[in-house]
Amino acid sequence: MDVDGVGRDIGDQKPLKQLTLQQNYAGVFQDLxxxxxxxxxxxxxxQMLEDISNKKHADFRRSPTAENKQADEKAAIDVLRADKDFREARRVLEWSQIAADGVKADLARQFGS
Structure with missing residues (x-):
């Protein structure tokens, strides 16, 4: 019986594993x-990199050598990168919180809370 149009019987296909609602919800809360x-x-x-950067900047101001200037600039770049990573982590947290809030609303609707 060629039901799917490519020469295979539908009955020959293995069913996809379905996650239970509870497993989906648990995953959302684990992500959060x-x-x-x-x-x-x-x-x-x-915070650690900002502290290091502040120290390097103070070292450069106290002794404005080329080596201290280079260390100051590198520390400032490290802080910018860390700030970008922090902002990305904050964005992921916000989206995870939105998903968790949606799950809580679903549970409240299902169980009438």
Whole structure:
């Protein structure tokens, strides 16, 4: 019985594994937990690099050598990169929170809470 148009019987196909609603919801909350941890790690990294940059900048102001200038510039670039990573982690966290809020709303509708 050629039902799908390519010479195979529909009955020969293996069914796709369906995730249960509970598994989907658990995944959303795990993503949220992971996003929170990543955002916190990026925040700490940014703070550390800002502290290093401030020290390098102070070293350069105190002794404006070419070596200190180069270290100051590198530290400033590291801070910019860390800030970008932090902003990305914050964006992921925000989207994960939106997904979790949607799941909570679905659960409330299903169970009448």
């Amino acid at each position: 937990k992971t996003a929170r941890a990543q955002e916190e790690a990026m925040k700490m990294r940014l």
